[in-house]
Amino acid sequence: MNHVVLARKYRPRSFDQMVGQEHVVQALGNALTSGRLHHAYLFTGTRGIGKTTVSRILAKSLNCTGPDGQGGVTARPCGQCLACTEIDADRYIDYIELDAASNRSIDEIRDLIERAAYKPSVGRYKVFMIDEAHQLTKDAFNALLKTLEEPPEYLKFVLATTDPEKMLPTVLSRCLQFNLRPMPPEVVHAHLQAVLEAEHVPADAGSLRLLSRAARGSMRDALSLTDQAIAYGAGKLDEAGVRSMLGSVDRRHAARLVQALAERDGAAVLATVNELRSLGLSAAGTLEEMAGLLQQMAVEQAVPGALDENDPDVAEAQRLASLMPADETQLLYSIVLHGRGELSLVSDDYAALTMVLLRLLAFPPAGPAPVPAPRAAPLQVTPREARLSTAPRPAVAPPPKALPAAARPPAPAATPAPRSAPDVARAVAPRDDEPPPWVDDALPEVDADAAPMPAFDEPPPSSPKPAAPALVTTALGDRWAALLQPVLASGAIGALVRELAWQAELVGVEAQADGAQLWRLSVERDSLRTPALRDKLQAALVAAGAAGLRLELEPGVAADSMARRDAAEREAAQRAAEQLIQGDPAVRALMSQFRTARIVPGSIKPVSEPRTPS
Template identity: 65%
Template sequence: MSYVVLARKYRPRSFEQMVGQEAVVRALTNALERGRLHHAYLFTGTRGIGKTTVSRILAKSLNCTGPDGCGGVTAHPCGVCQACTEIDADRYMDYVELDAASNRGIDEIRDLLERAAYKPSVGRFKVFMIDEAHQLTKESFNALLKTLEEPPEYLKFVLATTDPEKMLPTVLSRCLQFNLRPMAPEVVHEHLQRVLDAEGVSAEPGALRLLARAARGSMRDALSLTDQAIAYGGGALDEAGVRAMLGSVDPHHAERLVDALARRDGAEVLAGVDTLREAGLSAAATLESMALLLQRMAVAQAVPEALDDADPDTAIVRRLADALPADETQLLYSLVVHGRAELGLAPDEYAGLTMTLLRLLAFAAGGAPGAAARAASAAASGGEAARASGGEAAAASRAGAAPLRIAPRAQTTVARPGPAAARATPPVAVVRAAPTRAAEAPSHRAGAPAAEEHAPWDRGADDPARAEDALDAGAPVTAPSRTVAPEAALAPTALGERWAAVVAELDRRQAIGALVRELALQAELVEVDDAAGPPRWRLRVARESLRAPVHRDKLQAALAGQLGHALQLEVDAGEVADSPALREAAERERRQREAEQLIRDDPLVRELMAQFETARIVPGSIKPH
């Protein structure tokens, strides 16, 4: 007897044998047991998840006569009567499968409809199953519509498709639709273990995990890959052999790269890429392996108890989750996912892999977590976020608020037009000053109280008023030296006010762009010496990448052009407490608080909140503009 592949040999013959589709099985079982049978069914979902299998089981349930030949419609077909055995063997006269991928024309549908005019030959119902139904032509659908809507009582239609969006709405409205979902790797893993136990094939747990992930939710693909792995391994499945067959990268490579990135060890990252190159391992597979690891790390950081302690990789995942901050885990995951799409654009795939990994070092080191994530997201998507940031900042400076939406339990929505309205959001007590115009910014709090105020007669050397007086007199001014914590509040100074005005004018004239603009936005003016020749201005900025001489020289040239005379610009390292970006964030926070208070004080809002006990302001809907 010829060999039967696992996907066919272990194809479910009843609803009880179906795995991973409990919702669909439950609905069909209840309908069959209660006699609530629809005339047309539509099964949707990706390949290999059981659409045709469910159709065959449904056809058996409708036509099963039981072992004694006296049975009726049932949710548990016997599997031994003529209808059950012949449908399984694909030779039952009253069950017709039409592959619309190759039989999509009007002639095939007309032939099918002609056969529908005759009563069943041997069964209780005729069942017409059209696979890949979305590939039927429009004329074929139109010819089918009338019969699909009002078929004879002995006729049932079953349509299956991987792309329901391409189906005509008139067809969808005539069918009872069931969506079969991709199966979780754990479900696939368990089923493969049962199949291999039945086959008497030994398999390492790691090999089954690889096959379950490679199947991507398709049980048929999982069984086909298992067949291939058995042949590759000579009758046994070991993890190394399955990994070689699939072209997967050993997770230790992903672990090494993530560990190096967590330690900011660029040399180790390059060494890891070189190891992959020498071994001939795929860069795309490496990024996929890293994405899987980072996803599990994110789970460990958010819901630690969700990890399987029986998995030998869990200890590694937990260690790396502790080593890499949660925001940078999300950032690196985004970079890795986007980096796979860019490999084809790189000079070679390993150069693309290197650039993808080095982005984390470029964006995350020394910057605010949220700002770094936005910067990397912009870089990964072609810089769209960075190009759009100017308009975002301009929008943030407008006064007023958007319409109000209030949602009581009855889902009542009230719109109050006009400048006094706003969309509601929960109050924000503390907001990090990561301005929307800046791709990367040091982390500060906007809107927090300023430094302790002094009486006019008790002003020290660090007082802003004294600094302003000196600035007006043209004398050298040095901003007070301060150690600013990552969460420090904006501390306005006279020099900061002057620098913000200068940067705003440069920005208005579009005299600076890209990273030079970022340098200007993120920097704090800490010293001005107009008496020097040429005048000397000193900036302080946290980001190392912004302190590059090329950016400083371009900003110096732009300032000289605006001021009309030569200028000596110095850029030092250090945390900032008064930059244009921080001022903009503080102003945004002030407007947000005003908009929220405006909504809370609105008479109509108060009236609605009093009228409806369950009424609430929809969180996140107040946006000042």
């Protein structure tokens, strides 16, 4: 007996056998049962989701006579009468399928219209099915319009297309349209499992999961890939063999890339890309697997606990969701999706993959803006007349010796061109035949008792920096810090849970009837006040020794949190470092000798940084 491929062998022969298109099955079933039949149907959707199959089942329902030959129009064709068996065998004389991809001209349509003039030969209805109808020419469409609008009572039209946007509006208005949807991977997975059990082919869950995802919503593609996998695996399916056949990228590689990007570890990203190159894995498949992982991470971040716990990939997505902020997850997802189109623009897919992944590292992480690099102040040169006037001018030091960066005088900039303003103190360039104006000048005498020049430029009075409110520590704050510090130091909690603990303020401790203690935490950010983060923090504190502890989150601005205490420590350390530098005798001597020298703002950093939530 000749082998029949799975896609043909397991093609549904009744509405009850169809999967994934319940909305179409219900509508057609009700119409057939009630006798409210339309004269033209249009089925739209991507390839392999059942458009032709629905057309054949509809033709059988219209012409079924039942096992005894006395049946009528029904939503449940018997599958035994002449009409049912002949339509299944593709030789029923009153069911005509026309492939518009190869029969698209007006001549084929005219022949079809001529055949419509004759009544059915053996059946109750004639059914004309035009597949890929969007490929008909405009003249062919126009020739079909009249018959399509007012066909004989014994004629039914069925049109199928993968691109309804190319159909003429005049044709769409004459048809009852049904949109067949791509099938979810879960539906494809269940159907493949049933087919393989019927075929007595052993298969593990990993191989079925890969095949159901690779089908991209097409059941026909899923069955064709299953046929190929059976041949590849010599009669059995396993995850490693199916992954090798499909060229799919292991989720572990995608997880390593996402973790490296979350930690902003460029070296790890490059190492993983090089490993993918050595294994010969697809760059496009890598981005596709990353997109699926990031989608699960985004769902977990937005709605914790919403992912299917039966999916073995969920645990990895939940772990990575705590390492990356939600906004970076969305950004990386967008980068990955758009990056797939860039792979074909260069000859080296892996070089393009590297550039796509490193794009996230080009965006600075969330936090305070970096201190800009200092700029040298421009040197103003005045003519000899202005130097004799009483207008003050900055003293210019000779070329300095090796000086510390904090006390180094600014480098001279290009001399600006003279302006037409009548100000005697305006900056002009010296003539070529005139020596520089500072040649015959002596350095001013420095009074040892004079007050030193200010070490920092004063901010403009129009935009004063608002002073932060002073930190007032509380006993509850001390209690919260003492409980939290060992947990933070152990690294037992993830990034978002750590941020919740860092930003929260303990505002109350209440004893409960069952002996437990309810700790009320004030948290300002809505994104941190989630039950999932609260439960994770509570579990970590209980595991650290706080038995009987329950946490309750409430909105409010934290006045005594670990974050506020850390900021206060940083500010105090910064002030102490600045005062130490400004009071240093060597620095004061340099500042007195070079009157135009300034300490670069932001260049002073404490030697030991205060603690951070790591």
